[in-house]
Amino acid sequence: MSRLQQARRAYERGDVEQARQAHDTQRIRTSAVEPHQQEQGRYLAEMVYGASDGIVTTFAVVAGVTGAALSPGVVLVLGLANLLGDGFSMAAGAYLSGRxxxxxxxxxxxxxxxxxxxxxxxxxEEIREIYRAKGFEGEALEYAVRTITSDRERWIETMMREELHILPERKDPLHAALATFVAFAIGGAVPLLAFVLAGLWEGLRARSFEVAVVLTLLTMFGVGSARSLVTYKPWYRAGLEMLLVGGLAAAIAYAVGYFLGGLA
Incomplete structure (x- = not known):
C-alpha cells in the first residue's frame, strides 16, 4: 500500500496511528522519489464510471424492451445498439474533453x-503579490521571488499553478477514451449475457430476464463497490448507492415499456 493510500484509508477510518505511520518523515522522503506511485490508477475513474454507465443504460434498455413484451431478439438488437452507440459516444466525449x-x-x-x-x-511583481497574499513578507518574500524567477520553467509552472490554478493534465485523451469504451462495453454486456445464453440453451429462454436481473444487480453492486477506490466512500455504501440508482433506472424503463408496450 502506498503512503497516500494509507493516509486516505487512515482518515476514512479515523485511525490516528495509521495516519502517523503514513506521515513518518523518513517514509515521506523515500516516497517523494518514487513518482511511479502517482501513475497507479490513472484511468481508474474512467473505467469505474464507464462500467457503471454501461450497466445502467444497457439494463434500462433491456428492462424497457422486456416490459413491452418484445422478443429476445429485439432485446439483443437494441441492447447491442445501445452498447456500441452509447459506448462510442462516451469514449468520444472523454477524448474530446481531454484534448x-x-x-x-x-x-x-x-x-x-x-x-x-x-x-x-x-x-x-505578480509572483510577489501571489506570495504576499500567502503571508510572505520582507526578506522571506524577496527570497521566494528570487528563487522562483531564477528558473524560467519553474517560473512558468508557478504562474500556471498559482495564478491560473491550472494543474498539468496527466491523462492521455486516447487512453482515457479507450478505458471508458472498454469498461462501458464490458459492463453493458452483462445484462445481455442471459439473452445470449438463452439463444444457445432453450431451457433458459423462459427465465432469461430474471437471470439478467440477478447478473446485473450483482454486477451493479460490484462496480459500485469499486467506485469506493475513486470516491473513498465505504465500499458497501458505494455498492448500495449504485444498486439503488441502477435499479431505479431499470424499474422506470420497465414500467414505461410495460405501459406503452401496445404501441410496439
Whole structure:
C-alpha cells in the first residue's frame, strides 16, 4: 500500500496511528522519489464510471424492451445498439474533453512564457503579490521571488499553478477514451449475457430476464463497490448507492415499456 493510500484509508477510518505511520518523515522522503506511485490508477475513474454507465443504460434498455413484451431478439438488437452507440459516444466525449483541456493548458502556458520573456518585471511583481497574499513578507518574500524567477520553467509552472490554478493534465485523451469504451462495453454486456445464453440453451429462454436481473444487480453492486477506490466512500455504501440508482433506472424503463408496450 502506498503512503497516500494509507493516509486516505487512515482518515476514512479515523485511525490516528495509521495516519502517523503514513506521515513518518523518513517514509515521506523515500516516497517523494518514487513518482511511479502517482501513475497507479490513472484511468481508474474512467473505467469505474464507464462500467457503471454501461450497466445502467444497457439494463434500462433491456428492462424497457422486456416490459413491452418484445422478443429476445429485439432485446439483443437494441441492447447491442445501445452498447456500441452509447459506448462510442462516451469514449468520444472523454477524448474530446481531454484534448480540449490539453489545448487550453498549452495555449495558457505559451502565453505565460511569452509574457515572462517580454514583461519580466510585471510577471515578477505578480509572483510577489501571489506570495504576499500567502503571508510572505520582507526578506522571506524577496527570497521566494528570487528563487522562483531564477528558473524560467519553474517560473512558468508557478504562474500556471498559482495564478491560473491550472494543474498539468496527466491523462492521455486516447487512453482515457479507450478505458471508458472498454469498461462501458464490458459492463453493458452483462445484462445481455442471459439473452445470449438463452439463444444457445432453450431451457433458459423462459427465465432469461430474471437471470439478467440477478447478473446485473450483482454486477451493479460490484462496480459500485469499486467506485469506493475513486470516491473513498465505504465500499458497501458505494455498492448500495449504485444498486439503488441502477435499479431505479431499470424499474422506470420497465414500467414505461410495460405501459406503452401496445404501441410496439
Amino acid at each position: 480540449s483541456q490539453q489545448d487550453y493548458e498549452r495555449k495558457e502556458r505559451e502565453r505565460e512564457a511569452w509574457e515572462i520573456d517580454h514583461f519580466p518585471e510585471g510577471e515578477r
